[in-house]
Amino acid sequence: MEFLRPATLAEALAAKAAHPDAVPIAGGTDVMVELNFDHRRPTALLDLGRVAELHEHTADGGRIRIGAAVPYARIITELGTKLPGLAMAARTVGSPQIRNRGSVGGNLGAASPAGDSHPPLLAADADVEIASATGARTVPAREFYLGVKRNVLAPDELITAVHVAPASGPQQFSKIGTRNAMVIAVCAFGLALHPDRQRVGTGVGSAAPTPRRAGAAEEFLAGELTDRGLWESPRPLEDSVLRRFGTLVAEAAAPIDDVRGSADYRRHALSVMARRTLRWAWDDYREGSWPRCA
Structure with a gap:
C-alpha cells in the first residue's frame, strides 16, 4: 500500500489526480476501522493531516466556511454559538478522542446514512465545497448523497x-x-428555524438509504407559522401542529429493519423526536433564548 503525504492542498489535489484510487485519510475514524477489519484494502492512502487549508474555518460572504478536516471538538468550542445544531450533533460523536480527530468532511466522505453531522447540515441548507486539480465546485448538501455510502x-x-x-x-x-x-444512531433528526426567510429546515438520519430532508413537513410548518403570523408574534404551538409535523417527518423516512432497530420503531422515534425538537426550538424562539441553545 502506497502512502501519500502532501503538505499543501495543491499537492493533495495533484496526488488525487495521479492516484484516483487513493483513499483520503484525515482523522481516520472511519477509514482505520475499515482497514483494521479488512473491509477495505486500497492501493494507496492519501494523508491530509499536513494540509493546513483543510484545518481552518473562516467567514466567507456572510457564511462560515469550515475546512473539511476541522475536528468536531473545535466546531463545538469555536463555532457552537453560530452553528448550534451542528455543535449539538458534534457532541454526540464518539468519545472525546474521536471528536478531537473526526471531522465533518470525513463524515461526508463516508456518506453513511447514520452520520451524525448530516441532519444538521441538511437542516441548515449547507453546501459542500469540492475540488480537483482542474477546478472547484459547490454542491448543496441535499444533492450530495447518492446512496448508501455513495456520494457525488x-x-x-x-x-x-x-x-x-x-x-x-x-x-x-x-x-x-x-x-x-x-x-x-438508530435514527436522528435535525431541525432549524429560519425566521429571516420564514422557512424551516429538517434533516433525517439513519432512516433511509441516504440522509434526507422532510420536505412536506418543512412546507407544512413554515405555512402554519406564516399564515398564523407566528413568526412576528410567537405563541405556543397547538398540539395538532406538533403531531402533524411529527407525522410528516416520519412519512419522509424509508427505514429498514436491522440489528439496531425495526423500521416501525424508527418511524415512531422520528415522529417523537420531531415533535420534541420543534417544541424545544419554538420555546427558544418565543423566549428569545435561542442564541444560548448551543
Whole structure:
C-alpha cells in the first residue's frame, strides 16, 4: 500500500489526480476501522493531516466556511454559538478522542446514512465545497448523497470545505441510540428555524438509504407559522401542529429493519423526536433564548 503525504492542498489535489484510487485519510475514524477489519484494502492512502487549508474555518460572504478536516471538538468550542445544531450533533460523536480527530468532511466522505453531522447540515441548507486539480465546485448538501455510502465525488476530487450560514433562529438535534454518544444512531433528526426567510429546515438520519430532508413537513410548518403570523408574534404551538409535523417527518423516512432497530420503531422515534425538537426550538424562539441553545 502506497502512502501519500502532501503538505499543501495543491499537492493533495495533484496526488488525487495521479492516484484516483487513493483513499483520503484525515482523522481516520472511519477509514482505520475499515482497514483494521479488512473491509477495505486500497492501493494507496492519501494523508491530509499536513494540509493546513483543510484545518481552518473562516467567514466567507456572510457564511462560515469550515475546512473539511476541522475536528468536531473545535466546531463545538469555536463555532457552537453560530452553528448550534451542528455543535449539538458534534457532541454526540464518539468519545472525546474521536471528536478531537473526526471531522465533518470525513463524515461526508463516508456518506453513511447514520452520520451524525448530516441532519444538521441538511437542516441548515449547507453546501459542500469540492475540488480537483482542474477546478472547484459547490454542491448543496441535499444533492450530495447518492446512496448508501455513495456520494457525488468524482475519482479525482476531494471535499475541501462545508459552507453554512450562521443560525438566524433556533436549531436542535436529537439522536436515538443505546447511549448518547459512542454509538451509531438508530435514527436522528435535525431541525432549524429560519425566521429571516420564514422557512424551516429538517434533516433525517439513519432512516433511509441516504440522509434526507422532510420536505412536506418543512412546507407544512413554515405555512402554519406564516399564515398564523407566528413568526412576528410567537405563541405556543397547538398540539395538532406538533403531531402533524411529527407525522410528516416520519412519512419522509424509508427505514429498514436491522440489528439496531425495526423500521416501525424508527418511524415512531422520528415522529417523537420531531415533535420534541420543534417544541424545544419554538420555546427558544418565543423566549428569545435561542442564541444560548448551543
